[in-house]
Amino acid sequence: MTEFTVDTTARCQLVKITHDVQSAVTGAGLKDGLCIVFVPHTTAGITINENADPDVVFDIRSAFEKICPWDAGYRHGEGNAAAHVKASMTGSSVSIIVEDGRLRLGTWQGIFFCEFDGPRSRRVWVKTLPA
Amino acid sequence: MTEFTVDTTARCQLVKITHDVQSAVTGAGLKDGLCIVFVPHTTAGITINENADPDVVFDIRSAFEKICPWDAGYRHGEGNAAAHVKASMTGSSVSIIVEDGRLRLGTWQGIFFCEFDGPRSRRVWVKTLPA
């Protein structure tokens, strides 16, 4: 397993980590198989989406805030319940096929760490499995 | 890795692909392990849900449209930001256990390609991993 860190700078932020994940796969020496990217936090998530136009990421962030607003009369005393809900909406991991040592992603796809309660220093775990 | 195509016929459509995925697993010769079904697009997703009553798929489509409406003042210039948000809500892949060469699904479960910005010709990737 490989770990890398993501230092976020805002409460809600999508940070592109495609290159970090590729580096972890290259470092692990996997040629053919599967790569699991896992976020060991409960107020952050991970997703795959468009890596070209930054407005897409802006719209995703805004839409998630509308769907699950920060202030909505939650019980959880720490005040970050919305971040927990968003973590369960995106999920804690993504799975990506690896062939010829490269992540197989679609033309417009990038991997994004989803910060929902930043800024914080976060960790990401990458595990490789042979086919 | 096996690829097959899905030709969608509406903007928002859930297309059952269970048989295509089973064919890919059979073609790969996997008897025991895991099958990853990955969608290399950023305005489409994938989900597992009821394959019996088509009203379920209708209700999922309608609920997703209410949660994340097509027109809601997004920034992304292409006009399909809602499709990107929905893609992150469903996710880009599903994982299915394979035993005796067969996908292990619950009685009522089917695998659905989720088109959120059709109609288009789409691709689906299937990768198998031995246990």
Next chain:
Amino acid sequence: MTEFTVDTTARCQLVKITHDVQSAVTGAGLKDGLCIVFVPHTTAGITINENADPDVVFDIRSAFEKICPWDAGYRHGEGNAAAHVKASMTGSSVSIIVEDGRLRLGTWQGIFFCEFDGPRSRRVWVKTLPA
């Protein structure tokens, strides 16, 4: 593949299953690799979230009910369409890294079975894959 059951006691309930999953991994003898936890139902899901403060689980349940209300004019005749939508929002499986025979989870993470149409007796499947 290992199966265990979860008997839910309410319509909507998040049940912690971390220990059941660890037992399945230990029983399978996996030391290093990946564990897939799969829910073979279409009105239930699975998620990873905070296992410390039960208010988090309460807030997730409430937020999901606001996002996708039980009564909202659905077509599906069984009356549980909202449960199907929530199943697609959380997803049918989670993937967890295994090292030294232990599930690798973050400090605050637990695995939760998500009942959206209970009470019912439910099944959970666990499959292990070597690295």
